[in-house]
Amino acid sequence: MEGAQMTGTGFDLREATTRLLGRIPLVAALTAGVAIVGLLVQAYGSDELKTTTITGLIDLIMVVGLYTFIGNSGVISFGHAGFMAIGAYASALLTIPLVTKSVLLPDLPSFLANASFAPLPAALTAAAVAALLAVVIGIPIVRLAGIQASIATFSFLAIVQVVLSNWTALTRGQMTMTGIPLSIDVVGPTIWAVVAIGIAYAYKQSRSGFRLRATREDEFSARSLGISVGRERFIALLVSAFLVGLSGYLYARLVGSFSPQNFYLEITFITLAMLIIGGRNSLAGAIVGPVAVTVGLELLRRAEDGSFFVSIPANSSDIVFGALTLAVLILRPDGLMGRRFS
Amino acid sequence: MKEIAQYVVNGLSLGALDALLALGVGLIFGVMRLVNFAQGAYIMLAGYVLFFTISAPWAVVIPLTLAAGVVLALVTERIAFRPLRGADGSTLMVASFAVAFLIQSLMVTIEGSGPKSIPIWPVMSDSVTLFGVRIAVLDLISIGTSACLLTGLWLFLTRTRTGLAMRAAAEDFEMLRFLGGRADRVIAVAFALSGLLAAIAGILLFSQTAVVEPGAGTNAVLIAFVATVIGGLGSVLGAALGGFSLGVLTTALQAALPPGLSVYRDAFVFGIVIALLVFRPQGLLGNRADAQRVV
Numbered sequence: 146m147e148g149a150q151m152t153g154t155g156f157d158l159r160e161a162t163t164r165l166l167g168r169i170p171l172v173a174a175l176t177a178g179v180a181i182v183g184l185l186v187q188a189y190g191s192d193e194l195k196t197t198t199i200t201g202l203i204d205l206i207m208v209v210g211l212y213t214f215i216g217n218s219g220v221i222s223f224g225h226a227g228f229m230a231i232g233a234y235a236s237a238l239l240t241i242p243l244v245t246k247s248v249l250l251p252d253l254p255s256f257l258a259n260a261s262f263a264p265l266p267a268a269l270t271a272a273a274v275a276a277l278l279a280v281v282i283g284i285p286i287v288r289l290a291g292i293q294a295s296i297a298t299f300s301f302l303a304i305v306q307v308v309l310s311n312w313t314a315l316t317r318g319q320m321t322m323t324g325i326p327l328s329i330d331v332v333g334p335t336i337w338a339v340v341a342i343g344i345a346y347a348y349k350q351s352r353s354g355f356r357l358r359a360t361r362e363d364e365f366s367a368r369s370l371g372i373s374v375g376r377e378r379f380i381a382l383l384v385s386a387f388l389v390g391l392s393g394y395l396y397a398r399l400v401g402s403f404s405p406q407n408f409y410l411e412i413t414f415i416t417l418a419m420l421i422i423g424g425r426n427s428l429a430g431a432i433v434g435p436v437a438v439t440v441g442l443e444l445l446r447r448a449e450d451g452s453f454f455v456s457i458p459a460n461s462s463d464i465v466f467g468a469l470t471l472a473v474l475i476l477r478p479d480g481l482m483g484r485r486f487s
Numbered sequence: 488m489k490e491i492a493q494y495v496v497n498g499l500s501l502g503a504l505d506a507l508l509a510l511g512v513g514l515i516f517g518v519m520r521l522v523n524f525a526q527g528a529y530i531m532l533a534g535y536v537l538f539f540t541i542s543a544p545w546a547v548v549i550p551l552t553l554a555a556g557v558v559l560a561l562v563t564e565r566i567a568f569r570p571l572r573g574a575d576g577s578t579l580m581v582a583s584f585a586v587a588f589l590i591q592s593l594m595v596t597i598e599g600s601g602p603k604s605i606p607i608w609p610v611m612s613d614s615v616t617l618f619g620v621r622i623a624v625l626d627l628i629s630i631g632t633s634a635c636l637l638t639g640l641w642l643f644l645t646r647t648r649t650g651l652a653m654r655a656a657a658e659d660f661e662m663l664r665f666l667g668g669r670a671d672r673v674i675a676v677a678f679a680l681s682g683l684l685a686a687i688a689g690i691l692l693f694s695q696t697a698v699v700e701p702g703a704g705t706n707a708v709l710i711a712f713v714a715t716v717i718g719g720l721g722s723v724l725g726a727a728l729g730g731f732s733l734g735v736l737t738t739a740l741q742a743a744l745p746p747g748l749s750v751y752r753d754a755f756v757f758g759i760v761i762a763l764l765v766f767r768p769q770g771l772l773g774n775r776a777d778a779q780r781v782v
Contacts, residue, residue: 221577285765292522292576293764296716299709300757300764307754410705414584421581460596467589471567474582478574 175432176342179205183335195329196399201439202334203395205432206341207412208419210388212431213345214381215420217354219361220291223413224282224298227305228275228386230408232393234309235271237322240264240398245324252314264333268394275390279382287378290364302413309405316405323402334395341388345428353380422473424480433481442466492620494742500626502734503633504691506727508711509718510640511684513726517657518677520576522712524583525563527704528590529556529682533689534699535594538605545608553686559590560682564675572674587705594701602700611694629691636687637727640680644723649676657723717763719770728771733760 179202186198211225239262241249246258262270282301289297309316316322348354357377360367364374397403415438423434445462457465477483508526515523536555540548567586571579613624644650652673655663664670685704692707693699710733718729736759740752748755 215577221580285761289764289768292716292720293768296713297761297764300713300760303757304754307751307757311750410709414588418581418584421578425577458596460592463592464589464596467585467592470585471582471589474574474578474585475567475570478571478578 171429172342172346172432175429176339179342179432179436180335180339183331183338187331187335190331192329195331197439197443198331199329199334199395199399201435202331202338203392203399204416204419204435204439205338206334206395207389207392207416208423208435209338209341209345209428209431210385210392211416211420212425212428213348213388214378214385216425216427216431217349217357217361217381218378220294220378221417222298223295223417224286224301224305225385225389225416226408226413227302228279228389229393229396229412230305230309230405231275231278232271232390233397233403233408234316234322234393235274235390236267236394236397237325238315239267239270240326241324242326249322249324250314250317257315264398268337268391271394272387272390275393276383276387279386283379283382287375287382302409306405306409309408319404321402321404325397325401327401328398334399337391337395341391342428342432344384344388345431348381348384349428353377357381418470421480422470424482426479427482430480430482437481438466441469489620492618494738496620496622496626498735498738500623500629500734501738502731503629504688504730505710505714505734506730507633507636507684507688507691508707509714509726509730509733510637510723511681511688512708512711513715513718513720513723514653514677514684515681516715516720517723518653518660518674519568519572519579521568521579521583522576523568523681524580524705524708524712525567525586525590526681526685526711527706527708528563528587529559529685530689530692530704530707531591531594531699531701532556532559533686534605534693534703535598535603537607537690537693538603538699541605541607549690552690553683556682556686556689557679558682560678560685561675563590564678568678569671569674591701598701600701602698604698605693607694607697625691625694628694632687632691633727636684640723649673653677713757713760717760717770719772722770722772725770725772732771 183198183202186194190198207225207229210228211222214220214222214225238246238250238253238257239260243259243261246253250258286294286297286301310319312318313320356367356372357374357380359370360372360374360377368374393408400407416435419434419438420431421434422438423432424430442462445457445465448457449460449462473481508530511526511529512523515521515526533552533556536552537548540551563586567582568579571582574582611625611628614621615624615627616622644654649672652663652668653676655666655668656670656673656677660670663673688707689704693703696703711730714730714733715726716729717733718727719725733756737752737756740755741749744752744755
């Protein structure tokens with residue numbers, strides 16, 4: 146009795162600090178970390194480091210978008226690179242200078258031929274076009290469960306590939322799409338990354354997010370409570386496609402030229418690996434995964450050049466990356482963040 | 488008429504190859520619930536073994552190629568997939584990407600990333616005339632090989648003890664272990680078979696393309712994966728039927744689409760795949776009770 150009174154009235158500074166820190170969500174801390182690194186690189190980084198950082202931020206936005214669908218619903222998607230492609234092509238059609246556009250794409254319909262958007266409206270439009278496509282493809286996909294849904298998303302990606310490679314008037318087909326104004330400003334992508342994490346967090350904490358995670362944990366119990374699995378998955382897919390479309394816009398601005406091949410299997414596998422390495426059931430994992438992979442790959446690449454402490458033979462960074470990914474999966478099958486922060 | 492017969496032979500041949508690819512994927516999925524993308528790497532290795540040994544007599548080349556496929560499949564099982572047994576399906580899938588990526592990168596390091604042309608046996612590009620229709624020898628070999636393998640596999644699964652254990656594993660793996668089934672052996676046999684099927688499919692595939700590169704096999708395994716699902720997961724016969732239907736559908740669309748649209752052929756194929764999944768989620772031969780469907 147006496148002891149209880151003591152702790153009740155006394156003030157313990159250490160305990161208070163721990164509790165205060167404990168109240169700051171891990172996601173907020175990680176987001177702040179990402180923002181600080183982005184701003185530091187903008188202020189002090191070399192052009193090379195800036196490019197690497199922007200690439201990492203684009204992957205981060207893509208993976209956060211993937212998480213919004215995969216993490217909350219538990220359905221693996223192989224199709225999100227399709228949304229990234231749409232975002233990138235939309236951004237090309239909206240931002241290539243008009244004169245260049247009339248040379249590169251002479252057969253454009255006039256409303257596109259004369260479209261010249263400022264960066265912010267272009268980004269939002271590109272992301273919205275990706276989300277609009279998700280409305281169409283979402284109708285069949287949310288009706289399917291598990292592995293069937295995964296195959297349907299892959300089929301969607303294959304269809305996007307075929308259409309982009311052959312609709313020459315709009316996409317230049319197999320030829321490289323080029324002429325997009327370049328930018329290696331890190332601040333823009335950093336802000337977008339923070340916004341993307343904010344949107345993913347808001348969805349996660351929303352009524353729909355909670356319902357969708359309930360269906361992930363136990364579909365039948367969730368349905369018995371009146372939750373419509375299809376409806377919640379549909380909403381998550383739209384939010385997710387919007388974020389991934391945004392990453393496509395930023396990608397186009399960073400690299401300036403690309404072809405349909407850039408949005409096919411390689412990017413699909415790498416971003417999925419980033420999500421699973423981080424921990425597919427947690428937003429924190431969707432931030433940690435891409436950061437860990439980007440930093441790891443950059444260090445390996447530098448070791449290959451010999452500009453890092455150890456030096457490794459050329460081309461071995463891929464081998465090491467594959468082996469490390471496998472090791473992480475074997476040692477921590479739920480990813481670095483596990484399920485604790487889901 | 489002749490043209491139709493030509494398309495039928497092409498369809499059967501492509502269907503036979505896709506069926507072989509799908510069988511390997513379907514077997515592993517059956518026993519382990521693993522969607523094994525590393526299957527593409529087994530196919531690719533078969534291509535490189537062909538590239539290195541093609542000048543030797545075929546009686547040496549073929550056994551070596553098949554052995555390479557089997558050994559690689561067993562090694563990946565032991566090193567990567569055994570420690571992950573029982574892990575979540577998506578973890579297993581990404582692990583198999585990692586394995587495929589690792590093997591591909593090793594190949595790039597050893598042989599470079601450029602394509603290597605394989606001077607395949609001239610008989611493979613010959614053709615014979617049957618009932619007035621010219622048929623490529625390779626098409627006949629593909630159809631014959633898959634017919635034999637399918638029959639052999641069916642006999643193995645239904646008439647042998649290991650085959651029985653494998654079907655039991657596909658049904659309920661835990662129960663098989665409770666009843667004293669040897670899980671390690673069943674899984675190892677499944678991997679050995681999938682390596683064998685991949686190597687055979689590889690020989691047929693590379694006889695057609697005559698070129699191998701580190702990324703070869705990736706597209707083949709994706710087609711196989713789609714075929715397995717539309718055939719009905721967990722059903723070996725379904726996997727074969729799925730692969731076969733996919734090949735026939737592709738050829739039929741090639742013939743039926745007007746010239747302007749034929750470049751979009753694969754978009755139609757995958758559109759039909761999505762429609763099939765929506766209307767028949769359990770696959771062509773799947774069990775109604777296994778169907779997972781949300782709405």
